[in-house]
Amino acid sequence: MKMSDFRLDGKVALVTGASYGIGFAIACGLAEAGAKIVFNDINQDLVNKGLAAYKEKNIPAHGYVCDVTDEEGVNEMVAKIEKEVGVIDILVNNAGIIKRIPMCDMTAQQFRQVIDIDLNGPFIVSKAVIPSMIKKGHGKIINICSMMSELGRETVSAYAAAKGGLKMLTRNICSEYGEYNIQCNGIGPGYIATPQTAPLREKQPDGSRHPFDAFIVAKTPAGRWLEAEELAAPAVFLASDASNAVNGHILYVDGGILAYIGRQPK
Numbered sequence: 547m548k549m550s551d552f553r554l555d556g557k558v559a560l561v562t563g564a565s566y567g568i569g570f571a572i573a574c575g576l577a578e579a580g581a582k583i584v585f586n587d588i589n590q591d592l593v594n595k596g597l598a599a600y601k602e603k604n605i606p607a608h609g610y611v612c613d614v615t616d617e618e619g620v621n622e623m624v625a626k627i628e629k630e631v632g633v634i635d636i637l638v639n640n641a642g643i644i645k646r647i648p649m650c651d652m653t654a655q656q657f658r659q660v661i662d663i664d665l666n667g668p669f670i671v672s673k674a675v676i677p678s679m680i681k682k683g684h685g686k687i688i689n690i691c692s693m694m695s696e697l698g699r700e701t702v703s704a705y706a707a708a709k710g711g712l713k714m715l716t717r718n719i720c721s722e723y724g725e726y727n728i729q730c731n732g733i734g735p736g737y738i739a740t741p742q743t744a745p746l747r748e749k750q751p752d753g754s755r756h757p758f759d760a761f762i763v764a765k766t767p768a769g770r771w772l773e774a775e776e777l778a779a780p781a782v783f784l785a786s787d788a789s790n791a792v793n794g795h796i797l798y799v800d801g802g803i804l805a806y807i808g809r810q811p812k
């Protein structure tokens with residue numbers, strides 16, 4: 547083993563939806579390991595916000611406006627990246643949304659929108675980058691899965707269906723393209739303190755913890771919410787040659803949630 551196997555020097559990494567939050571933290575980790583960072587987001591304001599945040603960290607990132615559900619737009623963006631930055635060596639499918647609505651109150655349109663962004667999006671972006679990865683002789687795809695790739699809970703039926711599907715898309719990309727030296731793995735974050743989960747951590751009017759906040763702290767052996775930055779090193783591992791023999795795996799970075807039956811009643 548060489549520590550240099552963990553380096554990403556000269557590699558081009560596309561992280562979707564990476565203006566802030568988990569995508570941003572992962573992109574910063576990949577940059578620290580030597581990768582050139584490319585990201586997209588859904589509108590120009592978010593891309594500008596991302597560009598400013600990368601600049602503040604001295605990371606020369608390239609930002610594009612692109613909706614991951616728009617197949618034509620994604621293909622155009624990938625062609626532009628190949629011309630302006632280089633062939634994509636590492637793809638992180640991070641862009642995603644959640645809708646917390648009880649299933650029987652959810653419209654089919656709302657359900658479809660979550661599936662479209664969280665599952666069809668990674669399919670569309672992956673198929674746009676795989677042909678050049680095959681030509682180049684290697685590629686790394688990392689899909690950002692979830693606790694909901696394994697567990698259900700009230701109000702997140704569409705999200706759980708999408709993230710469960712994303713776990714299986716991960717295994718299928720591994721099965722179908724492993725022979726071309728492409729590794730496709732997932733990261734399953736636990737509960738991470740980002741704007742996406744802010745409503746679950748809001749203080750109650752009397753100043754006490756949100757009941758869901760207290761629930762997650764009790765359900766996590768680590769006893770806390772995790773930080774987005776804690777996903778960066780696992781992402782560097784899965785993006786690097788150090789993980790060349792790891793394929794179709796979901797690496798849960800969850801502070802132990804999936805291992806734990808839950809706190810016993812006192």
Ligand code: NAP
Pocket residue numbers: 562563564565566567568569586587588592612613614615639640641642643644663667690691692693734735736737738739740741742743
């Ligand atoms: P987030 O708000 O989900 O960040 C995702 C980014 O993707 C946002 O910038 C978002 O833009 C963008 N986006 C949404 N739809 C898009 C589209 N169609 N095309 C391109 N970009 C789009 O926050 P996050 O918490 O950092 O989550 C990142 C990923 O991790 C998601 O896939 C999420 O499901 C997953 N995840 C999060 C947690 C957690 O605890 N936070 C845990 C496990 C997994 P907008 O701001 O306009 O929505």
Ligand code: GCO
Pocket residue numbers: 644646691692693694699702705734735736737738742743
């Ligand atoms: C929720 C949360 C989760 C997390 C994450 C867990 O409402 O339960 O938003 O789904 O964001 O995906 O891994």
